[in-house]
Structure formats: C-alpha cells, structure tokens
Amino acid sequence: MDELELLAHADARGRCYTEANERRRVFPSDEAIAALAAFDEPLPDHGPPAEDTLALLDEVGSPATTASNGPRYFGFVIGAALPAAAAVERLMLAWDQCASTFDNSPVSATLERVAARWVLDVLDLPGDSAVGFGTSATACTLAALVAARRTLLARQGWDFDRDGLLGAPEIRVVVSELAHITVKKALRVLGFGLNRIIHAPVDVQGRVDAARLPRLDDRTILCLQAGEVNTGAFDPFAGIIPLARESGAWVHVDGAFGLWARASSLAHLTQGIELADSWTTDAHKWLNTPYDCAMTICRDAQTLAEAMNSDAVYSSASAYAQKNLTLEFSRRPRGIPVWAALRSLGRDGIAELVERHCAQARRIGDGLARAGFNVLNQVVLNQVLFRCKTDAQTLAVCAAVQASGEAWFGGTLWQERPAMRISVSSWRTRDEDVQALVDLLTALHSGIAKD
Known part of the structure; x- marks a missing residue:
C-alpha cells in the first residue's frame, strides 16, 4: 500500500469513528480496556506493513477511547473538536510545518498572527498584547509567570537573565485558596516553593474575598481566576485589580475556560479583567479546537518576547515570532485551528x-x-x-x-x-x-x- 492509499485508509477510519460518536459508550467497556493488552508486544525486528499498524490502532484502540468528542461527555471542561478545526488539523498534518518563524513557515506565521489579533478582539483585551500559542494552561501559565517575575525583578534593578535568582530580591506570590493545580505546578516548577505561596481567602462560591486580600506590593505576583474549576465563579476583578496595580503588583488571570465569557452576553462576569497584566486560556476547552492548544496573553508584548526569546545565530526572527512567545522552539502551528474555529464560528x-x-x-x-x-x-x-x-x-x-x-x-x-x-x-x-x-x-x- 503506497502513502496516498494509506492516508485514504486512515481518513476512512477516522470518518467511521466520528460518525459513531453518538452511539459509542462514553467510557469504554471493561472488555475494550482489557483488549489493550494487544499493544503490549515486543519491538519487532522487522516492521510490519504500515496498514497493519493502522488497523491495530483502530480496531483495538478506538473502542478503548473516551467519547470526549461526543455529545455526552461532561468531564474536565473538555470540548469536542469543531469540524473546521478538525479539518484544518488534517491538512496541517500533510503540511508538517515547523512553525517557529516566518522563514520556517510563512503560512503558519501569517495565520497565527491573524488568530492572535482575532483572539484579542473577541475577548476584548488590549489590542497590542502578545499572544503565544502553547501546549496547555500549565505551559502558558509558566511563560506568563516567568515574564511576571522577570519584570518585577527588573523594576528592583535586578537582571534576572544574567544573574538568575541567587541573591535576588524575593518575589511574593498571592493566589486564591482554590487556585487551579496548573498554577500551583507552574509556581512549583519555577521554584517559588509551595510553602511560601500566600493564599487569599475565598467566599462560599470560591471567589477571592476582596475584603480579606493579603498585602500586595511591587514585589508581588497576584493570580486570580476567571471560572473556578468547580463552581465556575469569577474573582471580583473590578474591585481587586485596580488596588493591585496601584501597589505595583503584577496581576495574572487564569482564564482556562472562563475567559471566553467575555465573548458573550456573560461578559459582565469578567468586568475589570482587562486591567490585568497577563492572562491564560485554553482553546481546546470552550473554543472546541483539537488538543493541545492554549494561549499566553501578555499586555506588554515586549515583556513576554524578551522573557521567552530563543533567537540563535542560525535562527533569528521577529521578537514576536511564536518561538519567542512560547516555551517551544520546534513547534507545530497550534494557532491555525484557533484561526479556523474563530473564522467558522464568527463573533x-x-x-x-x-x-x-x-x-x-x-x-x-x-x-x-x-x-x-x-x-x-x-x-x-x-x-x-x-x-x-x-x-x-x-x-x-x-x-x-x-x-x-x-x-x-x-x-x-x-x-x-x-x-x-x-x-x-x-x-x-x-x-x-x-x-x-x-x-x-x-x-x-x-x-x-x-x-
């Protein structure tokens, strides 16, 4: 079977899988899970035909999937893949682009630039912000917090890039008592120390209580939430962010799914959120793109570009190339499914x-x-x-x-x-x-x- 025939077979199997979405068990049966033992084989000395591998994956693997691409999966804020976004993913696989810079892929750089502009437009965030398309809320939060710490240290006269953290002024972090685990993970990976994080008390719905907000100053990163993961509640941004800005603190908003309320009649829930310094959100949640696609959004574009810069003598690019806005140097063009979803849905x-x-x-x-x-x-x-x-x-x-x-x-x-x-x-x-x-x-x- 040649390459084009194999791709046609894969596409046919994918169509059959999608067509059966509504009839499939939402969680696989015990028998389907037990059948996964078929994958536990030794590495072959001589590879079998590619069509055999495809058949094994479909015939054993497909029955053991969760039907998160179907209508009755209600776990973890996982969106199904919109047809337009899923279709462009298939074409992107054929392109096989390394979307680090314009020189690597002019079409990817162009479409991700358009997608970034549209994201800021539909979310009503500052239009000159930087948007980095990363893998997940964890990775994008990590990028935002790196930019935050680096900026606050620079304001204290400390060069983080050259001098690191040893001997640096301490940066405090204040998070909600119910901060999402991805925020905590990013802070832990960055070395803030979970025991040193300051927790802001919350009310019965999980919103930060502005009246009991810990002290903020110009060495503080404050993390707020748009959509608490259990209740969906929003922190009172309009009452907190102006106070934080007045103190010189950096405000980051975890808006993995809740930030998309700004694109609807529920925008009032996010009043004041536009005053923050950085935001993260997922496209693979409420925008219903395929996994994995999230975004770091930073009010000061240069701040994020400097923090994430990965120019090399053999690969320099615009400060706002995606490799200079995200953790990934070699990357696929995650912003293209975002572009397709936004274009197909419209405002x-x-x-x-x-x-x-x-x-x-x-x-x-x-x-x-x-x-x-x-x-x-x-x-x-x-x-x-x-x-x-x-x-x-x-x-x-x-x-x-x-x-x-x-x-x-x-x-x-x-x-x-x-x-x-x-x-x-x-x-x-x-x-x-x-x-x-x-x-x-x-x-x-x-x-x-x-x-």
Whole structure:
C-alpha cells in the first residue's frame, strides 16, 4: 500500500469513528480496556506493513477511547473538536510545518498572527498584547509567570537573565485558596516553593474575598481566576485589580475556560479583567479546537518576547515570532485551528456556543435540584457542582454514571466532602443530551436513595 492509499485508509477510519460518536459508550467497556493488552508486544525486528499498524490502532484502540468528542461527555471542561478545526488539523498534518518563524513557515506565521489579533478582539483585551500559542494552561501559565517575575525583578534593578535568582530580591506570590493545580505546578516548577505561596481567602462560591486580600506590593505576583474549576465563579476583578496595580503588583488571570465569557452576553462576569497584566486560556476547552492548544496573553508584548526569546545565530526572527512567545522552539502551528474555529464560528457563533452551554448548565442544575440533589454552586457559567445527602450516595451515583456508558463526568472534593462536577463544553451537546443526563441522574438518585 503506497502513502496516498494509506492516508485514504486512515481518513476512512477516522470518518467511521466520528460518525459513531453518538452511539459509542462514553467510557469504554471493561472488555475494550482489557483488549489493550494487544499493544503490549515486543519491538519487532522487522516492521510490519504500515496498514497493519493502522488497523491495530483502530480496531483495538478506538473502542478503548473516551467519547470526549461526543455529545455526552461532561468531564474536565473538555470540548469536542469543531469540524473546521478538525479539518484544518488534517491538512496541517500533510503540511508538517515547523512553525517557529516566518522563514520556517510563512503560512503558519501569517495565520497565527491573524488568530492572535482575532483572539484579542473577541475577548476584548488590549489590542497590542502578545499572544503565544502553547501546549496547555500549565505551559502558558509558566511563560506568563516567568515574564511576571522577570519584570518585577527588573523594576528592583535586578537582571534576572544574567544573574538568575541567587541573591535576588524575593518575589511574593498571592493566589486564591482554590487556585487551579496548573498554577500551583507552574509556581512549583519555577521554584517559588509551595510553602511560601500566600493564599487569599475565598467566599462560599470560591471567589477571592476582596475584603480579606493579603498585602500586595511591587514585589508581588497576584493570580486570580476567571471560572473556578468547580463552581465556575469569577474573582471580583473590578474591585481587586485596580488596588493591585496601584501597589505595583503584577496581576495574572487564569482564564482556562472562563475567559471566553467575555465573548458573550456573560461578559459582565469578567468586568475589570482587562486591567490585568497577563492572562491564560485554553482553546481546546470552550473554543472546541483539537488538543493541545492554549494561549499566553501578555499586555506588554515586549515583556513576554524578551522573557521567552530563543533567537540563535542560525535562527533569528521577529521578537514576536511564536518561538519567542512560547516555551517551544520546534513547534507545530497550534494557532491555525484557533484561526479556523474563530473564522467558522464568527463573533455571533462564539457567543451562541458559550450562552447555549451556560443555559444547558442551568437546566441541569434545575433538574438535579428537582431530583433531590444538593446543587452546591450558583450556576453562573457552564459548571454544575452537586452531591447527594450522604457521601456514600455521592460516590455511588458518580460510579454508576461512569459505569453506565451513557454519560461521563468526574468526582471532586468541595469543602472537604465528595461532590460531583458537570462541565458543559462540547459543541455537539444538544438539549436532548442534557435531558438524558438529568433523567439518568434522577433514576440513579432514586434507586440509590432507596438502598
């Protein structure tokens, strides 16, 4: 089988997989998981035909996937891949571009520049900000925090690039008590030390309490949240960020999914967020691009470009080339699926996607409350946090949903007790899928409560 025939076979298998999205178990069966043992083989001395490898991957691997590209996956704020974004990914694979600089790939540099401009436009953030398309919220937060620390040290007369951290003025970090693990990981990797991080108290919905905000100064990085991972709540940016700016602190906003509220009628939830110094958000969550694609956005473009610069004598480029805005030197053009998603949806389509998911989340919350569940959050976004009367019932219902194959979401801890968390973020999720989820949970709750 030649190369083009092989690619045609792969495309046909991919089409069959996508066509079966709505009929597939949302979490694979025990038999499908057990069958993965077929991959546990010794490295062959002589490679078999490529079509055999493709067949093995599809016939054994496809049944063992989670149907996160389907309509009834409600875990971890994972969006399905929009058709336009998935299609350009296929073409990008054929291009096989190293998208570090314009010289590597003129088309990639052009489209990522356009995508960056559109992102700032639709999110209503400062138009001269830098946008780096990275792999994940973790990697993009790391880049933003490097820029933050480097800038604050420079204001203290310290050259971080040449002198490092030994003997440098201490930079304090203030984060929410409920800061996402990706923020904590980035801080730990950067050497801030988890025991030295200062935690800002939160209210019952997980919002930073502005009245109890720790002291801020010009040696402080303050990390806020747009969309707390359990409740979907937003920190009070309008009340906090002006105080932080007045003190000289750097404000970073983790907006992995919640930042997209700015592109909809829910923009009021993010009032004041535009005053921050840096932001991170994922495209593979609410914008529904394929994995993996996230963004570092920095108000001062030069600050991010200097912090991430990776020019070499054999590979110099514009300060705002993507290799100088992200951790990756060799990289694929992650901004192209963002461009495709934005272009195919348009401003109205993005707003409709966000607003529909938020309405569906409210419908789920109302249905669960009627079914006797304790809905723990104000459903202001696309997150529904809930539990049963007892912890044992909560754990039983969560396990039953996951085992059913009809839907999937995960468990969590809220105020030191088990809870369940539903995230509505797939473009494929219809109102009937939402109702099916409510009906499933209602039946499970009724059955388990009687036991």
